[in-house]
Amino acid sequence: MTITEDAPPITEAIAAQGVARSFGDVRAVEDATLSVRKGEVTALIGPNGCGKTTLMLMLAGLLRPHAGQIRVAGADPRTDAAAVRAAIGWMPDQLGSWDNLTCLQTLTLMGEAYRIPKGTARERGMALLERVHLGEFAHRPARVLSRGQKQRLSLARALVHDPQVLLLDEPANGLDPRSRVELRILVRQFAAEGRAVLVSSHVLAELDEMVDEAVFMSKGRTLGEQAAAMVADARLKYRIDAIQPAALHAALTAGGVDFEPTPTGAVTRIADEPNAAQALAWLIRQGIEVHRFGPVGSALEQTYMAMNEERR
Amino acid sequence: MSTDTTTQTPPPRPDVPVSPPPRTGNPWMPTPHGVSLMMRIELRRRRPSAKGYVFYGILFAIVIAICIAAAVFAPPELSSVNFEIVLIMVLGVGMLIAPSLSATSINGDSGEGVLAPLQMSHLTAGDIAVGKLLASWVVSVVALVALSPFLIYTFLNSGWRWNEALLTVGAILLVVLTFTAVGLAWSSIAARAVASVALAHLTTGFFLIGTLIVFGVASILVTEESASRDRYIDWSTLDQEASAALDEAYMTGDYSQLDPDDYTCIESDWPMTITHTDRIAWILLLNPAVMITESAPVVDPVTWEEDGRAAPGMFAMIHSLISDARLGPDEEVSDFQAYDECAELQGMIDGTVPTYDEDMTQEEIDAFFAADEAEQNERQQRLANLTPAPWIGLGVQLTLLIGSMWIVIRRLRVPYKKLRTGTRVA
Numbered sequence: 001m002t003i004t005e006d007a008p009p010i011t012e013a014i015a016a017q018g019v020a021r022s023f024g025d026v027r028a029v030e031d032a033t034l035s036v037r038k039g040e041v042t043a044l045i046g047p048n049g050c051g052k053t054t055l056m057l058m059l060a061g062l063l064r065p066h067a068g069q070i071r072v073a074g075a076d077p078r079t080d081a082a083a084v085r086a087a088i089g090w091m092p093d094q095l096g097s098w099d100n101l102t103c104l105q106t107l108t109l110m111g112e113a114y115r116i117p118k119g120t121a122r123e124r125g126m127a128l129l130e131r132v133h134l135g136e137f138a139h140r141p142a143r144v145l146s147r148g149q150k151q152r153l154s155l156a157r158a159l160v161h162d163p164q165v166l167l168l169d170e171p172a173n174g175l176d177p178r179s180r181v182e183l184r185i186l187v188r189q190f191a192a193e194g195r196a197v198l199v200s201s202h203v204l205a206e207l208d209e210m211v212d213e214a215v216f217m218s219k220g221r222t223l224g225e226q227a228a229a230m231v232a233d234a235r236l237k238y239r240i241d242a243i244q245p246a247a248l249h250a251a252l253t254a255g256g257v258d259f260e261p262t263p264t265g266a267v268t269r270i271a272d273e274p275n276a277a278q279a280l281a282w283l284i285r286q287g288i289e290v291h292r293f294g295p296v297g298s299a300l301e302q303t304y305m306a307m308n309e310e311r312r
Numbered sequence: 313m314s315t316d317t318t319t320q321t322p323p324p325r326p327d328v329p330v331s332p333p334p335r336t337g338n339p340w341m342p343t344p345h346g347v348s349l350m351m352r353i354e355l356r357r358r359r360p361s362a363k364g365y366v367f368y369g370i371l372f373a374i375v376i377a378i379c380i381a382a383a384v385f386a387p388p389e390l391s392s393v394n395f396e397i398v399l400i401m402v403l404g405v406g407m408l409i410a411p412s413l414s415a416t417s418i419n420g421d422s423g424e425g426v427l428a429p430l431q432m433s434h435l436t437a438g439d440i441a442v443g444k445l446l447a448s449w450v451v452s453v454v455a456l457v458a459l460s461p462f463l464i465y466t467f468l469n470s471g472w473r474w475n476e477a478l479l480t481v482g483a484i485l486l487v488v489l490t491f492t493a494v495g496l497a498w499s500s501i502a503a504r505a506v507a508s509v510a511l512a513h514l515t516t517g518f519f520l521i522g523t524l525i526v527f528g529v530a531s532i533l534v535t536e537e538s539a540s541r542d543r544y545i546d547w548s549t550l551d552q553e554a555s556a557a558l559d560e561a562y563m564t565g566d567y568s569q570l571d572p573d574d575y576t577c578i579e580s581d582w583p584m585t586i587t588h589t590d591r592i593a594w595i596l597l598l599n600p601a602v603m604i605t606e607s608a609p610v611v612d613p614v615t616w617e618e619d620g621r622a623a624p625g626m627f628a629m630i631h632s633l634i635s636d637a638r639l640g641p642d643e644e645v646s647d648f649q650a651y652d653e654c655a656e657l658q659g660m661i662d663g664t665v666p667t668y669d670e671d672m673t674q675e676e677i678d679a680f681f682a683a684d685e686a687e688q689n690e691r692q693q694r695l696a697n698l699t700p701a702p703w704i705g706l707g708v709q710l711t712l713l714i715g716s717m718w719i720v721i722r723r724l725r726v727p728y729k730k731l732r733t734g735t736r737v738a
Contacts, residue, residue, distance in 0.1 A: 023731065062428060064727040081727055082335035085432050096425025098357050109353050113433035114332040115345070124328035157429060161332045 012071075013038050013165045013196030014059055019068035020220075021054055028054040030220035032068070036196045036213075038164070041187055043207045044200040045304060046217030052200045053093055055217070056167050059198070061085045073164050086114075089163035093170045093200075095150045099143035103134055103153055106142055107160055114161040121160065128156040133182065147174040155186070166190055168199040172206050184210045204301040214300055218307060230306055233269070234299035238276060240283065241265035241292035251286045267296060335434060340725055342438030350435060350443020355450065358413065372458060375401050379462040390622035392611075395470035395477075398462050399484060403604065405459075406452030406488035407516055411495035414448035415512035418499040418720070437724035441717055445493055452488045456481070471622035476609040483607040483702070487600040490713045491516050497716035500723040519708075523599040527637075530595060534588040539581045543652040546578040567660040577654040590640025594704055597634070603705025605630040613696045614689065628696060635698035642691070 014036040021029045029051040036042045044052050057063040059070060061077040061084035070077055073087035098106055104125050111121025129135050132152040137145060145153060151174055158166060168187070172180050180203070187210050190197050201207050207214070216227035241264045242248040248266055252259045259268040270276045280293050296302065360368060378401065382394045421427035430440060456463070467477050495512035502508040547555065554574040561567045596602055608627040616623060624632075 058727070060432065062431065062726045062728065063731075064729050077727055079338075080336055081338040082434075083337075085726070086332065086335040086434065088432065090429070090432050092425060092428060094425035096427075096429065098353070098426060100357050100359055105356070109349070109356075110429070110433065111330070112349050113346075113353075113430060113435050114330075115434050116330045116332055120328065120330055124330055127328045160330075161433075162327075162330050 012036070013073055014198060015069075015071045016055075016059060017069040019055065019058055019065045019070060021051075021058060021063065021065050021067075027220055029058070029065075032217065032220070032222045033224060034198075034215045034222055036165070036198045038196045039191050039194050040212040041191045041197040041199060041210055042213040042215060043211040043300065044198055044215050044217060045204065045207065045300060046200075048202075050217045051220040052217055053169055056090075056169050056198070056200065060088050060090045060167055062090075086161070087164050089158035089161070089166045091154050091158040091166070091168045091171055093173070095147065095154060097142035097145070097150050097153060100141060102137075102139050102141055103129055103145070103156075104138040106153065107156060110157050111160045116161065124160060125156075128159055129153075131159075131186070132156045133179075148176055148179050151175060152179065155183075164195055166195055166197045166199075168197065170200055170202070172201050172203045180206055204304055205298045208298045208300050211300075214303075216303065216307060223307070227303060227307070230303040231299050234296070234302040234306075236269040236271060237267055237296040237299075237302070238270045238279075239265065239267050239292065239294060239296045240290060242283075243289040243291060248283075248288050248290075251283065251288050255282070255286075265292070332434065338725070340437045340721055342436065342442040346435045346439025347443045347446065350430075350439050351447045351450070353430075354417075354444055354447030358447070371405070375405065375459065376462070379459070379466075383462070383465065390469055390471040392470040392472060392622040392625035392627070395463070395466040395472065396608075396626045398459060398466050399480060399604075402452075402456050402459055402463070402481070403484045403487065403601075405455040406484065407491055409455065410448045410452040410488050410492040411512045411516060412509055413451060413495075414444065414492045415495035415499045415509040416505040417444045417448065417496055418724070419503055419508055420499070420505050423505070431724065431726045437721045437726075440724050441496065441720040445489070445496055445717065445720075448496070449485075449489050449492045452492075453485065456485070469622075470625075471611075471616075471620060472609055480604060480607050483604045486706075486709055486713075487604060490600070490709045490716075493713050493716035493720070497719045500720045519598065519600055523595055523602075527592060527595040530592045531587050531589060534591045536586050536588065537583045538586065540584040542580050542582070543577050543654050544580060545575045545653050545657065549576050550574070567657070570657070570661050572658055572661055575654065575657065586641045588640050589637040593634070593638040593640075596637055597701055597704040598708050600705060600709060602630070602634060603702045603709065606634065606700040606702035606705065608700075610697055610700065613692050624696065631698075631700065632692070632695045634701075635695040638698065638701065639695065 012035045014034070016032055016034050019029060019032040020027070032051070032055050034042070034044070044055070046052050054063065058065045058077075059072060061072070061081045064078070072084045075083035075087065077084040098109075101109070104122065107125030107128060108118065108122045111124060112118055114121075116124070126135070126138060129138050132155055134145075134149060134152055134156065137149065142150065142153060151171065155168070155171060158168070171187075172183055175183060184206060187197055187199060191212075199207070199211065214227070214231055216223040239262075240248060241262075245261070245263065245265050249259075249261055252266060252268065257268055259266040268279075270279055276293075280290065283290050283293075379394075379398055382397050418427065421430075427440075431437075435443075463481075470477075472480075491512070494515050495508070498508040498511040498515070499505070502511060545558070550558070551574075554571075557570055558575070561570055597606070605627045608631070609621075610631070611621050611624045611628040612619060613624055613628075613632075
C-alpha cells in the first residue's frame with residue numbers, strides 16, 4: 001500500500017470525540033478525544049492505568065463506549081463493528097500465542113480467519129515473518145520464542161490482513177535495543193505505506209523518534225491543546241553549554257535573549273534549524289566557548305514530566 | 313520527533329497483496345468456513361503433549377481392560393449387558409473429557425490473550441462458539457471410535473438391531489454434546505478456569521444424580537396418607553348369647569338365625585400411604601441417562617426369546633423401574649375398599665353376600681396363587697412394554713444445548729457491553 005497522488009480527501013483514519021467508559025464504578029476513560037491521520041504515526045502517552053488500553057479497545061471495536069463518538073476508517077463501531085475490526089490491525093498489550101503452533105501456522109490460520117485463501121495467507125505469513133525478522137522461526141513452535149520475539153510475532157499477526165489502521169499497544173515492551181530500532185523503522189514504514197498508526201508506549205525517547213503527533217492522557221482524559229502547546233514549546237528548547245557559563249549568560253542578556261540559566265550554561269528557545277545555525281554563529285562571534293549546542297532532548301518526555309500528574 | 317531514521321531504512325520488502333472481503337454490520341451467525349477453521353485451530357492447539365498421550369493411554373487401557381473382562385466373563389448366549397457396559401463407558405469418558413476441555417476453552421483463551429485477536433478477525437461469535445464446541449466434542453467421538461471394536465463385538469451378541477444401536481449411540485453423543493456446550497457456557501461466564509470446570513461437572517452431576525435425589529425428596533410430597541376406615545363388630549359389648557350365636561354362625565356358615573340389632577359396630581381408622589410417583593416421574597425423565605436408556609429397545613420379559621433378543625439387561629431393567637414410576641401406584645391399591653365387617657355380616661344375614669366354603673381344595677389354592685402370579689407378571693410385562701418416554705429428556709437436552717450456545721455467542725460478541733468481573737479484554 002502506498003499513498004497515491006489522488007488519495008481521498010478524508011485523511012482521518014480514526015476520529016474519537018468525547019469517548020467515555022467505566023467498569024463498575026471505576027471510570028477508566030472519562031473524556032477522550034483524538035484523531036489519527038492516514039500516513040502518520042500518533043503516540044498515545046500517559047501513566048500506567050490512565051486508560052490507554054481501554055481507549056484502544058474501544059477504538060478497535062472490542063469494547064462499547066458508554067458515551068462519545070468513534071469513527072474508524074469511515075465506519076461507526078456501534079453499527080458497523082465488523083467493518084471497524086476488519087480495518088484495524090491490533091497488537092494487544094497482552095502477549096498471547098498458540099504455543100503448540102508454529103509461527104507460520106499461526107499467521108496462516110490468522111490469515112484464513114480473515115478469509116484470505118490458505119496459499120496466499122501462507123505466503124503473506126512468510127513475508128511478514130521475514131519483515132519482523134522471525135523468518136528462521138517460521139517452523140518452530142511459538143512456545144520457544146522469547147518475549148521480544150513473541151512481541152514481533154504479535155506485530156506480524158496484526159498485519160496479516162493488510163489493515164489501513166494499526167493500533168499498537170506497548171509494542172516496544174520487552175524488546176532489545178536493536179529490535180526497538182527495527183520497530184521504529186517498521187512503524188515509520190507502515191506510515192509511509194499510507195496506514196494510520198496509533199502507538200502507545202512508555203519508552204518516550206523511542207516515541208520521539210517515530211511519531212508525528214502525540215496525544216497525552218491522564219486520569220482517563222486526553223489533554224488536547226494544552227499538551228500540544230507544551231510539546232511544541234519543548235521542541236523549541238535548545239541547550240547551550242559553554243566553558244564559562246557566566247560569560248554565556250552575560251552575552252545572552254546583552255543580546256536580549258530569553259533564557260533559563262543552568263549550572264553548565266543555558267536553555268533557550270529557538271524556532272527552527274536555520275535560526276539555530278545563526279544563533280550558534282552569533283555566539284561564536286561573541287567569543288563564547290560553546291562546547292555543546294543542541295535540542296534539549298525528548299520533547300515528549302519533557303511534556304510528560306511537566307504534566308506533573310500523579311501516577312495511579 | 314525527527315523522521316530522519318526513515319532515510320536509512322531499507323525499502324519495504326515486496327508485500328504479498330491480500331484482499332480480505334469487506335465486512336458490514338456485526339454478524340454473529342456461525343458459518344461453515346468459520347466453524348471448520350475454528351475447529352482446526354482448536355484441535356491443533358490442543359494436540360496433547362507427551363504427558364497427555366500417557367494420560368489418555370492409561371485411561372484407554374483401563375477402559376479396554378474392563379471391556380475385555382466383560383467379554384471374557386460373558387455367557388455364551390445372547391447378552392445385552394456387555395454392550396450396555398461399553399455404551400456406559402463411551403458416555404462416561406465423553407462426559408468426563410469433553411466438558412472439561414470446553415469448560416476451560418473461553419476463559420482460558422481469554423487469560424492467555426489469544427481470544428481477542430480471533431474476535432478481531434472475520435470469525436463471528438457463532439464461528440468461535442460452535443467451532444470450540446465441536447472441537448471439544450470431537451474428542452469424545454474419538455473415544456467412541458477408539459472403543460468401536462468392543463462396541464461392535466459386544467453389539468453382535470446383544471440382540472439389539474443396527475438401527476437401535478445407532479439411535480442409542482446418537483443419544484449418547486447428543487448428551488455429550490449438550491454437556492460440552494454447558495461447559496463452554498460456564499467458561500464464558502466464569503472468570504476462572506477452576507470455577508468453570510467445577511460448575512460444569514456440578515451441572516452434569518445435578519442432572520445425572522441430582523434428579524434422582526429430587527425425585528426421592530419429591531416422592532415425600534406426593535405420598536398420601538389416606539386414612540382408611542374399617543368397621544368391625546364390637547365384640548366387647550356383645551352379651552354372651554349374641555357372641556356365641558355369632559361364633560356358631562361363623563362355624564356353620566348359617567347366618568340366618570342372627571339378629572343384626574344385637575351387634576354394635578365400631579370404627580377403626582388406620583393410615584394407608586400411597587405414593588403417586590406418576591405425578592413426579594417427569595423428574596426422572598429429565599435425567600440424561602434415563603433419556604439414553606429410554607431410547608434403547610423394549611425387551612419383553614416373557615417373549616424375548618421368540619423376539620430374538622437377549623434377556624432383559626440393565627437398560628431394560630431401568631426402563632421397567634422408570635415405567636413403574638410413570639404408572640404410579642397399582643390401581644388395586646388405589647381402589648382399596650375399606651373392610652366393613654358389619655356390612656358383610658348384614659349381607660350374609662340377608663343372603664346377598666355368599667358365605668365362605670371352608671374346604672378349599674388344593675387345586676383351588678394353586679389356581680389362586682397362579683392367578684396372583686399371573687397378575688404380577690402381567691404388571692411386569694406391562695411395565696417393560698410401556699412406550700419409552702425419551703421426549704422430555706430430549707427436550708431438556710435440546711434446551712440446554714441451544715440455551716448454552718445462546719449464552720456463549722452472546723458473551724463472545726464484541727464490542728463488549730460488559731466484561732466478566734475480574735477480567736480484561738485481551
